Amino acid sequence: MLKLPHVKERIPCRRMEEGRLKEAKIVPYHDVFLIMLTYETKSVKACRQPKQVASIDLGVNNLAAIANNIGKRSLLFSGRVLKSIKEEESRTLSRLASRQTIGTEIKLKSSKRAKAIYRKNGLRTTDFLHKTANAIIQWYVENDIDTLVVGCNKEWKQNAELGSKNNRIFCRIPFYALRQKLKYRCEREGIRYIETEEAYTSKASFYDEDGFHADGLSGTRTTRGNYRRANGEILNADLNAAANIGRKVFPELFKTDKVDLRHIKRIVHPELA
DSSP states (O other): OEEOTTOOOEEOOSOOOSSEEEEEEEEEETTEEEEEEEEEOOOOOOOSOSOSEEEEEEOSSEEEEEEESSSOEEEEEEOHHHHHHHHHHHHHHHHHHHHHHTTSOOOOOOOHHHHHHHHHHHHHHHHHHHHHHHHHHHHHHHTTOOEEEEEOOTTTTTTOOSOHHHHHHHHHSOHHHHHHHHHHHHHHHTOEEEEEOOTTTTTSOTTTTOOSSSTTOOOEEOSSSEEEOTTSOEEEHHHHHHHHHHHHHOTTTSOTTTOEEEEEEEESSGGGO
16 A cells, blocks of 8 residues: 555555655646655666577567577567557547547547557556566576667668558657666676667678678568568568577677577467467
8 A cells, every 4th residue: 555645545556566655746647647656676786698589670560579599489579459549549540530620620639538549658668667577577587688789870870761551650669768677687686788779780781790780781681570581481580580680799609509580489469478
């Protein structure tokens, strides 16, 4: 139970984090108020030299494609649940806007219904991202991963080229929020967290050790999901990119004989990881 000053009522809390409660904030959120609790926990300093590394490529159909250099199967966390949340939000808001403005010159105005839609889908999105980050870090802890590398680029949403529909969804998915959730969980577990730009990681062939520049790319991305090597072998394109992200930062650790992109564990929902 949470007791706020100058208020008699006590607020039930379903789950309290470990650590000392440092701050409680009440913030407005689409016509309601949320109580935000901040806990102070002990961070474990990453003291080991990078050895067992995992790298992540973030996307739409595969929210997180994860490669590793410990010989374990690569992981694909599906983004279809989050994608459906954003598609439903877009469709519902479009219908609402149509009803409000059809046959008139009135511009779309904010309404209780619109705020309720934003609130519902915002909370669903946050919950899904928390569960995804928890599942990813839990796998790292179980497999003694000491370093995480995440690919990201400045203005990547402005420059996205995924087709008009996927571009809209891509721009609505809060990848920054997911990266922040991964970062603070890594700090809590003593896992080193690194972000790196991902230029040419989706175009270069990991197994052929292509350079990260326009010249000398041996393979090609045939569809959104496939990458064809020069020898004709088909790999998952997102996992190829994830492995290249790791190779970009740790070329000596992400060797082709240590990374398995051919055996994949697909996770449709983080609760089933």
